Amino acid sequence: MIRHVSILAAAAVTLAISAGVHASPPPVVHDWVIQSDKIPKKLSEFGFFQDWRGREPSMDVVPYRLNTPLFSDGATKLRYVYVPDTAVAKADGPGLLQLPVGSALIKTFAFEEGDELRYIETRVLLHRADGWVALPYVWNEEQTEATLALAGARREVTTPYGERISYRVPNKNQCKECHGLNGAVTPIGPKARNISAEWLKAFLGEVPEGADTLPMWEDRETADPAAAARAYLDVNCGHCHRQGATASNSGLDLRWENDDPHAFGVNKRPVAAGRGSGGLMFDIVPGNPEASILVYRMASDEPGVAMPELGKGTVHEEGVDVVERWIAGMPAK
């Protein structure tokens, strides 16, 4: 589904570029807006898109997808990366792509309504001279413009599972709760290990070592259960559950590269879980997902219990399944 949309977006770019031959020069991104210290009130001020409706990316705004994406209440996500033509993006092994100052990451969250893809919000991450800035923009009812929503917002949406929920657009500070590392805002998605080699080759001109190693989410049933689950936990949890980030005090480290089983939860007691423990003793009990706090919290949608704490109004059943299957297959002590 997500790949399908990306291909559509890519097709749209091609169409737009060929159409541009007959019209005015292709629209370009407003580098001065990205690099100023101002906080634009409208998404359109950046010029990331050719149209007011944010459907067709401008020149050098490149769509991408992640092998295993972060779940956001089932929203369809349209991801783009922009690098100004005066600078180059580099690889850092399997880790985050190094995007130079002036770059931007743009992500639109949308839900299908009938045949329409209704945009809810577009989040942008701007690489400015003094660091990354995260800003949320919310689309209007008419779908004609997206306006800065520093305090976030709530919108009623129907998820792909047919559930009617109150979808939360995070506020500017909440952006940092996930994107914060050692006090600074950082991108978390575009890591080479979680992007296809083909795309990396086209974007960077090379395929870095360790790239494209996380399994594709749609292949989760056939992938190695540990790889599928660890990829899911890395992408959905590892940006907070690591040292230097929001959930560091839990001592839980859910990053892909962490290979200490105790640190990723095996026989690890909770620290500050409160009622989030659900009366269970350990984060992961090998062979026993029902006794594992990790599963209990993923399977809850109750604030104070539910994990992740932000961006979750509904339980991701497929995500829970993947983690359950992995824990069930661990040899019990």
Added chain:
Amino acid sequence: MIRTLMVATALATLASPAFAETITVAPGEDAQDRLQEALILAEPGDEIVLEAGRFGLTDGLSLDVDGVVLRGAGMNASVLDFSAQRGAGEGLLVTSDNVTLRDFAVENPQGDGIKSKGADDIVYSGIRVTWTNGPAATNGAYGIYPVESTHILIDGCEVSGASDAGIYVGQSSRITVRNSTARSNVAGIEIENSRKAIVELNYVTQNTGGILVFDLPGLPVKNGGEVLVRNNLVANNTTANFAPPGNIVASVRRGTGIMVMANDTVWVGQNMLYDNPTAPIMVIAYPLAFDDPEYNPYPREISVDWNIVDEGGTDPQFEGAAQLLAAFGGALPPVMWDGLEDPEMTTLMVHPDLAGWSVNLPKQGAGIEAARPGPLDAGAIGQPISIEGWGAPEEMDARL
């Protein structure tokens, strides 16, 4: 733009940081967005004032700007009401330095009350956090919850109903908790994996356990110690434990007064302890299995100096309590030690006027069924210890 420049204030404070503003937020429609926007748009030095009244909130609030004062009209006047909260792990999250929170209340957050993480030099003054339905396992874990921070001053606060600890300070250093009331929580006040803390002049009552000083394995910040617990009134901590199992406080027995688990250098003195019928003062090793080579599960250099204590453990919540009570003549002596120690270290020193007993467990991790109870054989209280550099720095008092 909601920033209203108070010209008079600006003129009057020309000497102070440039153009500090006062932003006033009233309760009522859209309180969530107006207050959150004020918290985001604030600049260092600004003061955000919560007018008197009840702010109905649906999501967690957060503050990430250094040097901001968030002030209400009093802990019973300005109330942030999270009864209808639908998201986030706490009511208010602070992640910036030099923040002062004062004179407002947080009621019924779905998770923790106020969490400050990596927020150095923070003052909590006259803050109330209440779960209004009283003790319940469905309440949030912590009321006031600073963690991974340096320089914390908590003064004149009040927390009740927390299903873990009312006032919980974790993985931090240079901490003062004083003049505060912790009532009807599982743990009243808890200092965990922290250094250089002073807990004084607090009223800690009707909790399961009063004041806990814990050091746990497997956390990023280890080796807690240098904690002073003095001049507190710790009374009537007889509430049945209502913590969700799995959490370490779920193992605290009803009727525990002051409890030290593991830790290095703790001084407990000049407290009044009444009606803590399991153990007015308890000193034990970490009781569970652990897998952390850097962790020392034993208490070291624990001084229990003179305290005013009643007869002690009159209703201990242990298996075999009846036999224990019979053996000790109706009440367990006020100081309880599990008998476990690091052979390299001095474990426990007790004032000669205080009687004690030892559970005499054979080894770390043994259950109470392995007890071989006997009289306490601890050293006498030794040289006074230095508390130089403990507690929040004195200059933070100017912000009270």
